[in-house]
Amino acid sequence: MITLENVNKIYSNGLHAVKDVSLKVNEGDIFGIIGLSGAGKSSLIRLINRLEEPTSGKIFINGEDILSLNKTELLERRKKIGMIFQHFNLLSSRTVEENVAFALEIANWNKKDIGKRVSELLEIVGLSDKAKYYPSQLSGGQKQRVSIARALANNPDILLSDEATSALDPKTTKSILELIKAIQQKFSLTVLMITHQMEVVKEICNKVAIMSDGKIVEQGGVHHIFADPKTEITKEFISYVHQQTDTTLNYLHHKGKKIIKAKFLGTSSQEPIISKVIKKYGIDINILGGTIDKLSTVNIGHLYLELDGDLDIQTKAIELMRNMDVVVEVVYNGN
Numbered sequence: 001m002i003t004l005e006n007v008n009k010i011y012s013n014g015l016h017a018v019k020d021v022s023l024k025v026n027e028g029d030i031f032g033i034i035g036l037s038g039a040g041k042s043s044l045i046r047l048i049n050r051l052e053e054p055t056s057g058k059i060f061i062n063g064e065d066i067l068s069l070n071k072t073e074l075l076e077r078r079k080k081i082g083m084i085f086q087h088f089n090l091l092s093s094r095t096v097e098e099n100v101a102f103a104l105e106i107a108n109w110n111k112k113d114i115g116k117r118v119s120e121l122l123e124i125v126g127l128s129d130k131a132k133y134y135p136s137q138l139s140g141g142q143k144q145r146v147s148i149a150r151a152l153a154n155n156p157d158i159l160l161s162d163e164a165t166s167a168l169d170p171k172t173t174k175s176i177l178e179l180i181k182a183i184q185q186k187f188s189l190t191v192l193m194i195t196h197q198m199e200v201v202k203e204i205c206n207k208v209a210i211m212s213d214g215k216i217v218e219q220g221g222v223h224h225i226f227a228d229p230k231t232e233i234t235k236e237f238i239s240y241v242h243q244q245t246d247t248t249l250n251y252l253h254h255k256g257k258k259i260i261k262a263k264f265l266g267t268s269s270q271e272p273i274i275s276k277v278i279k280k281y282g283i284d285i286n287i288l289g290g291t292i293d294k295l296s297t298v299n300i301g302h303l304y305l306e307l308d309g310d311l312d313i314q315t316k317a318i319e320l321m322r323n324m325d326v327v328v329e330v331v332y333n334g335n
Protein backbone atom coordinates (compact mmCIF):
# COMPACT_ATOMS: atom_id res chain seq x y z
CA MET A 1 0.00 0.00 0.00
CA ILE A 2 1.25 3.49 -0.86
CA THR A 3 -0.04 6.44 1.13
CA LEU A 4 0.68 10.08 0.42
CA GLU A 5 -0.39 12.71 2.93
CA ASN A 6 -0.39 16.39 1.99
CA VAL A 7 2.70 16.04 -0.17
CA ASN A 8 4.24 19.15 -1.72
CA LYS A 9 7.17 19.59 -4.06
CA ILE A 10 8.60 23.04 -4.65
CA TYR A 11 11.69 22.98 -6.90
CA SER A 12 14.67 25.19 -6.10
CA ASN A 13 13.56 27.64 -8.80
CA GLY A 14 10.33 28.17 -6.82
CA LEU A 15 8.10 26.10 -9.09
CA HIS A 16 5.36 24.43 -7.04
CA ALA A 17 4.99 21.19 -9.05
CA VAL A 18 3.04 19.04 -6.54
CA LYS A 19 0.43 20.72 -4.39
CA ASP A 20 -0.90 19.15 -1.22
CA VAL A 21 -1.43 15.72 -2.76
CA SER A 22 -3.02 12.98 -0.65
CA LEU A 23 -3.83 9.57 -2.03
CA LYS A 24 -3.95 5.94 -1.09
CA VAL A 25 -2.99 3.11 -3.43
CA ASN A 26 -4.16 -0.18 -1.94
CA GLU A 27 -2.40 -3.49 -2.31
CA GLY A 28 -3.36 -4.99 -5.65
CA ASP A 29 -4.56 -1.72 -7.17
CA ILE A 30 -3.58 -0.62 -10.62
CA PHE A 31 -3.86 3.06 -9.86
CA GLY A 32 -3.65 5.55 -12.72
CA ILE A 33 -2.66 9.18 -12.42
CA ILE A 34 -3.72 11.08 -15.49
CA GLY A 35 -2.99 14.65 -16.41
CA LEU A 36 -1.82 16.91 -19.18
CA SER A 37 1.84 17.65 -19.82
CA GLY A 38 3.25 19.74 -16.98
CA ALA A 39 0.55 18.70 -14.49
CA GLY A 40 3.20 17.34 -12.12
CA LYS A 41 2.74 13.59 -12.67
CA SER A 42 6.42 12.74 -13.13
CA SER A 43 7.36 14.88 -10.17
CA LEU A 44 4.78 13.04 -8.06
CA ILE A 45 5.87 9.53 -9.00
CA ARG A 46 9.54 10.41 -8.45
CA LEU A 47 8.74 11.49 -4.90
CA ILE A 48 7.51 8.01 -4.04
CA ASN A 49 10.92 6.37 -4.39
CA ARG A 50 12.66 9.61 -3.42
CA LEU A 51 14.31 10.24 -6.75
CA GLU A 52 13.10 13.69 -5.70
CA GLU A 53 12.72 14.78 -2.09
CA PRO A 54 9.34 16.24 -1.16
CA THR A 55 9.29 19.72 0.34
CA SER A 56 6.66 18.68 2.87
CA GLY A 57 4.16 15.90 3.57
CA LYS A 58 4.36 12.21 4.38
CA ILE A 59 4.88 9.12 2.24
CA PHE A 60 4.35 5.58 3.50
CA ILE A 61 4.90 2.30 1.69
CA ASN A 62 3.27 -0.64 3.43
CA GLY A 63 3.14 1.48 6.57
CA GLU A 64 6.84 2.35 6.46
CA ASP A 65 7.71 6.04 6.55
CA ILE A 66 9.84 6.36 3.42
CA LEU A 67 11.06 9.82 4.31
CA SER A 68 12.62 8.62 7.55
CA LEU A 69 14.93 6.12 5.79
CA ASN A 70 18.65 6.84 5.68
CA LYS A 71 20.62 6.37 2.45
CA THR A 72 21.40 2.69 2.97
CA GLU A 73 17.84 1.85 4.03
CA LEU A 74 16.48 3.75 1.06
CA LEU A 75 18.67 1.83 -1.40
CA GLU A 76 17.48 -1.40 0.17
CA ARG A 77 13.81 -0.33 -0.10
CA ARG A 78 14.21 0.78 -3.70
CA LYS A 79 15.15 -2.77 -4.70
CA LYS A 80 11.53 -3.66 -3.96
CA ILE A 81 10.17 -0.81 -6.07
CA GLY A 82 10.30 -1.59 -9.78
CA MET A 83 10.13 1.33 -12.16
CA ILE A 84 9.54 1.54 -15.89
CA PHE A 85 9.86 4.60 -18.11
CA GLN A 86 8.62 5.99 -21.40
CA HIS A 87 12.04 5.73 -23.06
CA PHE A 88 12.93 2.38 -21.46
CA ASN A 89 16.33 3.53 -20.06
CA LEU A 90 18.21 0.46 -21.30
CA LEU A 91 21.98 0.29 -21.57
CA SER A 92 22.73 0.26 -25.29
CA SER A 93 26.09 -1.49 -24.93
CA ARG A 94 24.58 -4.43 -23.06
CA THR A 95 22.51 -7.27 -24.48
CA VAL A 96 18.98 -7.98 -23.31
CA GLU A 97 20.15 -10.52 -20.74
CA GLU A 98 22.95 -8.23 -19.56
CA ASN A 99 20.48 -5.36 -19.11
CA VAL A 100 18.28 -7.53 -16.92
CA ALA A 101 21.30 -8.95 -15.08
CA PHE A 102 22.41 -5.41 -14.26
CA ALA A 103 19.55 -5.00 -11.79
CA LEU A 104 20.70 -8.15 -10.01
CA GLU A 105 24.38 -7.21 -10.05
CA ILE A 106 23.75 -3.91 -8.30
CA ALA A 107 21.61 -5.76 -5.77
CA ASN A 108 24.65 -7.99 -5.06
CA TRP A 109 23.14 -11.22 -6.30
CA ASN A 110 25.40 -14.23 -6.37
CA LYS A 111 26.90 -14.62 -9.89
CA LYS A 112 25.71 -18.21 -10.26
CA ASP A 113 22.08 -17.29 -9.39
CA ILE A 114 21.94 -14.41 -11.82
CA GLY A 115 21.81 -16.50 -15.01
CA LYS A 116 18.90 -18.60 -13.77
CA ARG A 117 16.96 -15.56 -12.58
CA VAL A 118 17.50 -13.71 -15.88
CA SER A 119 16.15 -16.71 -17.82
CA GLU A 120 13.06 -16.80 -15.59
CA LEU A 121 12.47 -13.08 -16.11
CA LEU A 122 12.88 -13.22 -19.88
CA GLU A 123 10.42 -16.10 -19.95
CA ILE A 124 7.88 -14.03 -17.98
CA VAL A 125 8.05 -11.15 -20.47
CA GLY A 126 8.17 -13.44 -23.51
CA LEU A 127 11.68 -12.57 -24.68
CA SER A 128 13.65 -15.78 -24.09
CA ASP A 129 14.61 -15.89 -27.76
CA LYS A 130 16.05 -12.34 -27.69
CA ALA A 131 18.50 -12.79 -24.80
CA LYS A 132 21.57 -12.09 -26.94
CA TYR A 133 20.09 -9.13 -28.83
CA TYR A 134 21.10 -5.53 -28.22
CA PRO A 135 18.45 -2.87 -27.53
CA SER A 136 19.00 -1.32 -30.98
CA GLN A 137 17.85 -4.62 -32.52
CA LEU A 138 14.51 -4.56 -30.68
CA SER A 139 11.14 -2.93 -31.33
CA GLY A 140 9.76 -0.41 -28.82
CA GLY A 141 7.45 -3.00 -27.32
CA GLN A 142 10.32 -5.48 -26.91
CA LYS A 143 12.47 -2.81 -25.26
CA GLN A 144 9.68 -2.11 -22.79
CA ARG A 145 9.49 -5.86 -22.07
CA VAL A 146 13.19 -5.84 -21.22
CA SER A 147 12.67 -2.93 -18.87
CA ILE A 148 9.73 -4.73 -17.26
CA ALA A 149 11.92 -7.81 -16.75
CA ARG A 150 14.56 -5.59 -15.17
CA ALA A 151 11.95 -3.91 -12.94
CA LEU A 152 10.77 -7.31 -11.71
CA ALA A 153 14.28 -8.66 -11.07
CA ASN A 154 14.34 -8.20 -7.30
CA ASN A 155 10.77 -9.38 -6.68
CA PRO A 156 9.30 -5.94 -6.03
CA ASP A 157 5.99 -5.38 -4.29
CA ILE A 158 5.47 -2.02 -6.02
CA LEU A 159 5.67 -1.16 -9.70
CA LEU A 160 5.86 2.49 -10.74
CA SER A 161 5.22 3.23 -14.38
CA ASP A 162 6.06 6.64 -15.88
CA GLU A 163 4.29 6.89 -19.24
CA ALA A 164 5.43 3.35 -20.09
CA THR A 165 3.28 3.11 -23.20
CA SER A 166 3.48 6.69 -24.48
CA ALA A 167 6.12 5.92 -27.09
CA LEU A 168 4.32 2.84 -28.40
CA ASP A 169 1.70 2.30 -31.11
CA PRO A 170 -1.83 1.29 -30.02
CA LYS A 171 -1.38 -2.44 -30.66
CA THR A 172 1.92 -2.62 -28.80
CA THR A 173 0.44 -0.48 -26.03
CA LYS A 174 -2.30 -3.05 -25.61
CA SER A 175 0.15 -5.93 -25.36
CA ILE A 176 2.32 -4.09 -22.81
CA LEU A 177 -0.77 -3.23 -20.74
CA GLU A 178 -1.81 -6.87 -20.87
CA LEU A 179 1.64 -7.86 -19.64
CA ILE A 180 1.49 -5.33 -16.78
CA LYS A 181 -1.90 -6.67 -15.78
CA ALA A 182 -0.68 -10.26 -15.92
CA ILE A 183 2.39 -9.60 -13.78
CA GLN A 184 0.34 -7.53 -11.36
CA GLN A 185 -1.87 -10.54 -10.76
CA LYS A 186 0.91 -13.11 -10.77
CA PHE A 187 3.12 -11.28 -8.30
CA SER A 188 0.41 -9.39 -6.33
CA LEU A 189 2.00 -6.10 -7.24
CA THR A 190 0.66 -2.70 -6.33
CA VAL A 191 0.93 -0.65 -9.49
CA LEU A 192 0.97 3.12 -9.81
CA MET A 193 1.05 4.37 -13.36
CA ILE A 194 1.10 7.85 -14.72
CA THR A 195 -0.20 8.58 -18.17
CA HIS A 196 -1.81 11.22 -20.31
CA GLN A 197 -3.89 8.60 -22.14
CA MET A 198 -7.39 7.84 -20.87
CA GLU A 199 -7.23 4.65 -22.97
CA VAL A 200 -4.55 3.33 -20.62
CA VAL A 201 -6.68 4.07 -17.57
CA LYS A 202 -9.72 2.54 -19.20
CA GLU A 203 -7.85 -0.58 -20.21
CA ILE A 204 -6.25 -1.69 -16.94
CA CYS A 205 -6.71 0.65 -13.99
CA ASN A 206 -9.24 0.09 -11.24
CA LYS A 207 -8.64 3.50 -9.64
CA VAL A 208 -7.67 6.84 -11.09
CA ALA A 209 -6.67 10.30 -9.93
CA ILE A 210 -6.82 13.28 -12.24
CA MET A 211 -3.99 15.75 -11.79
CA SER A 212 -4.06 19.34 -12.94
CA ASP A 213 -1.64 22.14 -12.11
CA GLY A 214 0.02 20.08 -9.36
CA LYS A 215 -3.22 19.14 -7.63
CA ILE A 216 -5.36 16.02 -7.61
CA VAL A 217 -8.70 17.42 -8.71
CA GLU A 218 -10.68 14.18 -8.65
CA GLN A 219 -10.04 10.56 -7.70
CA GLY A 220 -11.94 7.33 -7.29
CA GLY A 221 -12.93 4.06 -8.94
CA VAL A 222 -12.44 4.21 -12.69
CA HIS A 223 -16.03 3.23 -13.37
CA HIS A 224 -17.36 6.00 -11.13
CA ILE A 225 -15.15 8.61 -12.74
CA PHE A 226 -16.20 7.43 -16.21
CA ALA A 227 -19.86 7.32 -15.34
CA ASP A 228 -20.02 10.61 -13.48
CA PRO A 229 -17.02 12.89 -13.99
CA LYS A 230 -17.23 15.99 -11.79
CA THR A 231 -14.56 18.35 -13.08
CA GLU A 232 -14.19 19.90 -16.53
CA ILE A 233 -10.72 18.45 -17.01
CA THR A 234 -11.95 14.92 -16.31
CA LYS A 235 -14.85 15.42 -18.69
CA GLU A 236 -12.37 16.51 -21.33
CA PHE A 237 -10.27 13.41 -20.81
CA ILE A 238 -13.22 11.13 -21.41
CA SER A 239 -15.23 13.28 -23.80
CA TYR A 240 -13.80 11.65 -26.91
CA VAL A 241 -15.97 8.65 -26.14
CA HIS A 242 -19.20 10.36 -27.12
CA GLN A 243 -18.25 13.47 -29.02
CA GLN A 244 -19.54 12.21 -32.31
CA THR A 245 -22.85 11.04 -30.97
CA ASP A 246 -23.45 14.36 -29.18
CA THR A 247 -23.00 16.31 -32.40
CA THR A 248 -25.26 13.96 -34.33
CA LEU A 249 -27.96 14.47 -31.73
CA ASN A 250 -28.29 18.18 -32.53
CA TYR A 251 -30.22 17.18 -35.65
CA LEU A 252 -32.62 15.03 -33.69
CA HIS A 253 -34.24 17.61 -31.43
CA HIS A 254 -38.04 17.39 -31.42
CA LYS A 255 -40.05 19.84 -29.37
CA GLY A 256 -41.67 18.14 -26.38
CA LYS A 257 -39.30 15.19 -26.46
CA LYS A 258 -36.41 15.29 -24.05
CA ILE A 259 -33.17 13.61 -25.04
CA ILE A 260 -31.08 12.14 -22.26
CA LYS A 261 -27.74 10.42 -21.97
CA ALA A 262 -28.17 7.59 -19.49
CA LYS A 263 -25.15 5.81 -18.04
CA PHE A 264 -25.85 2.37 -16.69
CA LEU A 265 -23.21 1.30 -14.28
CA GLY A 266 -22.36 -2.23 -13.19
CA THR A 267 -25.38 -4.24 -12.14
CA SER A 268 -27.87 -1.51 -13.02
CA SER A 269 -27.15 -2.21 -16.69
CA GLN A 270 -28.50 -5.72 -16.23
CA GLU A 271 -31.86 -4.60 -14.94
CA PRO A 272 -34.80 -3.80 -17.17
CA ILE A 273 -34.81 -0.17 -16.03
CA ILE A 274 -36.21 1.25 -19.23
CA SER A 275 -39.18 -1.08 -19.26
CA LYS A 276 -39.87 -0.32 -15.59
CA VAL A 277 -40.00 3.40 -16.35
CA ILE A 278 -42.24 2.88 -19.38
CA LYS A 279 -44.63 0.75 -17.34
CA LYS A 280 -44.77 3.10 -14.38
CA TYR A 281 -45.30 6.34 -16.30
CA GLY A 282 -46.84 5.18 -19.55
CA ILE A 283 -44.42 7.20 -21.69
CA ASP A 284 -42.54 6.11 -24.80
CA ILE A 285 -38.79 5.83 -24.86
CA ASN A 286 -36.82 5.61 -28.10
CA ILE A 287 -33.27 4.40 -28.07
CA LEU A 288 -31.28 6.74 -30.34
CA GLY A 289 -27.90 5.15 -29.89
CA GLY A 290 -25.45 3.84 -27.42
CA THR A 291 -22.07 2.43 -26.61
CA ILE A 292 -20.54 0.23 -23.98
CA ASP A 293 -17.24 1.07 -22.32
CA LYS A 294 -15.53 -2.09 -21.27
CA LEU A 295 -13.44 -1.03 -18.29
CA SER A 296 -11.12 -3.39 -16.48
CA THR A 297 -13.52 -3.53 -13.54
CA VAL A 298 -17.00 -3.19 -14.99
CA ASN A 299 -18.96 -2.36 -18.11
CA ILE A 300 -20.69 0.98 -18.44
CA GLY A 301 -23.53 1.31 -20.90
CA HIS A 302 -24.17 4.78 -22.35
CA LEU A 303 -27.56 5.10 -23.98
CA TYR A 304 -29.06 8.09 -25.74
CA LEU A 305 -32.79 8.03 -25.15
CA GLU A 306 -35.61 10.19 -26.47
CA LEU A 307 -38.59 10.46 -24.13
CA ASP A 308 -42.07 11.03 -25.48
CA GLY A 309 -45.13 12.04 -23.43
CA ASP A 310 -46.16 14.79 -21.03
CA LEU A 311 -43.04 16.87 -20.19
CA ASP A 312 -43.70 16.77 -16.42
CA ILE A 313 -44.02 13.00 -16.60
CA GLN A 314 -40.76 12.85 -18.59
CA THR A 315 -39.12 14.75 -15.71
CA LYS A 316 -40.53 12.22 -13.23
CA ALA A 317 -39.27 9.35 -15.37
CA ILE A 318 -35.78 10.86 -15.26
CA GLU A 319 -36.02 11.10 -11.45
CA LEU A 320 -37.00 7.45 -11.26
CA MET A 321 -33.99 6.43 -13.37
CA ARG A 322 -31.70 8.46 -11.14
CA ASN A 323 -33.20 6.69 -8.11
CA MET A 324 -32.27 3.42 -9.78
CA ASP A 325 -28.58 4.46 -9.89
CA VAL A 326 -28.60 5.53 -13.52
CA VAL A 327 -26.54 8.66 -14.12
CA VAL A 328 -28.72 10.85 -16.33
CA GLU A 329 -27.61 13.90 -18.25
CA VAL A 330 -30.30 15.87 -20.07
CA VAL A 331 -28.91 16.62 -23.53
CA TYR A 332 -32.07 18.38 -24.80
CA ASN A 333 -34.86 19.48 -22.48
CA GLY A 334 -37.67 19.39 -25.02
CA ASN A 335 -38.31 23.15 -25.13
Ligand SMILES: Nc1ncnc2c1ncn2[C@@H]1O[C@H](COP(=O)(O)OP(=O)(O)OP(=O)(O)O)[C@@H](O)[C@H]1O
Pocket: 011, 012, 013, 015, 017, 035, 036, 037, 038, 039, 040, 041, 042, 043, 044, 196
Ligand atom coordinates in the same frame (compact mmCIF):
# COMPACT_ATOMS: atom_id res chain seq x y z
N1 LIG B 1 13.99 19.55 -11.67
C1 LIG B 1 13.08 20.51 -11.88
N2 LIG B 1 13.33 21.79 -11.55
C2 LIG B 1 12.40 22.75 -11.76
N3 LIG B 1 11.18 22.55 -12.28
C3 LIG B 1 10.87 21.29 -12.64
C4 LIG B 1 11.79 20.20 -12.46
N4 LIG B 1 11.19 19.07 -12.91
C5 LIG B 1 9.96 19.43 -13.34
N5 LIG B 1 9.76 20.75 -13.17
C6 LIG B 1 8.55 21.51 -13.51
O1 LIG B 1 7.49 20.98 -12.75
C7 LIG B 1 6.27 21.02 -13.51
C8 LIG B 1 5.68 19.61 -13.55
O2 LIG B 1 6.52 18.79 -14.36
P1 LIG B 1 6.32 17.22 -14.47
O3 LIG B 1 7.37 16.69 -15.38
O4 LIG B 1 6.22 16.67 -13.10
O5 LIG B 1 4.89 17.15 -15.17
P2 LIG B 1 4.22 15.97 -15.97
O6 LIG B 1 2.78 16.02 -15.64
O7 LIG B 1 4.93 14.71 -15.71
O8 LIG B 1 4.44 16.44 -17.45
P3 LIG B 1 5.10 15.62 -18.67
O9 LIG B 1 4.12 14.56 -19.03
O10 LIG B 1 5.26 16.66 -19.73
O11 LIG B 1 6.42 15.10 -18.14
C9 LIG B 1 6.63 21.56 -14.87
O12 LIG B 1 6.30 22.94 -14.90
C10 LIG B 1 8.13 21.36 -14.96
O13 LIG B 1 8.72 22.35 -15.78
